[in-house]
Amino acid sequence: MPTTETKTIKSSGGDYTSLSSWELTEQTNLVTDDKIKKAVCYNFALTNNVTIAGWTVDSTRYIVIECASGEAHTGTPGTGFYVTNSVDFGWIINVQQQYTQLLNLDVRNTNTSFGAAIRLAAANCLVDGCFATQDHAGYDCISIEANNNTVRNTCVYNANGNCVGTNGSTFVTGMVLDNCTFVDGGAYALKLDGFDYRDWE
Numbered sequence: 400m401p402t403t404e405t406k407t408i409k410s411s412g413g414d415y416t417s418l419s420s421w422e423l424t425e426q427t428n429l430v431t432d433d434k435i436k437k438a439v440c441y442n443f444a445l446t447n448n449v450t451i452a453g454w455t456v457d458s459t460r461y462i463v464i465e466c467a468s469g470e471a472h473t474g475t476p477g478t479g480f481y482v483t484n485s486v487d488f489g490w491i492i493n494v495q496q497q498y499t500q501l502l503n504l505d506v507r508n509t510n511t512s513f514g515a516a517i518r519l520a521a522a523n524c525l526v527d528g529c530f531a532t533q534d535h536a537g538y539d540c541i542s543i544e545a546n547n548n549t550v551r552n553t554c555v556y557n558a559n560g561n562c563v564g565t566n567g568s569t570f571v572t573g574m575v576l577d578n579c580t581f582v583d584g585g586a587y588a589l590k591l592d593g594f595d596y597r598d599w600e
Contacts, residue, residue, distance in 0.1 A: 404436050410443040429462075445482045490518040494520060499524045514534075515540050546572050563579075
C-alpha cells in the first residue's frame, strides 16, 4: 500500500514557497517509490504557474495539490489560498500527468492576451471544490483535452472566454461535470469540439 508524502506550500516557513519549485524538486517515479505525493497549500496569494509533467504514476500512486484544513476558500473566491499569474498562451496549472487531483484551489489567470486557468491534458484527473477564472476571451478557462476526467463542485466565473471546453481536441470521452457552476462566461459555458455527448453526466 502506498505511503503519502506531504510537503507544505507557504509564503514562509514551509517546505516550498511555490508550486513550481515543489513540482521540479519532488518529481519522481511514484510507482517504484510506492508513494502518493501531496502539495498542501496554506492561506496566501501565490503568484506562480506550474506544469505537472515527467512523473511516473498509476491509479494508486499519484499527485495531489490541495489546501490544508482551514486554509482554502470558504465558498467565495479570495477567502483562502489562491494561485494567480499572468501567463500568455498557457495555464496557471497545466496537468500533463494522469490521475492528478486538484482539490479546493482558487486559480486565476490575469493575462488578457491568451491565457487560461487549468488544463487537463492527461486522463483520469480530478478537479474538485475549486474556483477558476481568467481575463482572456479566447481560451477555455478549464480546458479538458484527455479522456475520463472529472470536474465537480467547481465554480468557473468571469471567464471572458469559455468556462469549460476541449480546446479543439476531438472525441474526448468519459468526461464528467458534476455539481458545477458557470457564472458570467464571456462566450460559452461549455464549448465542445467533436465531443460525444453521451459521455456527459
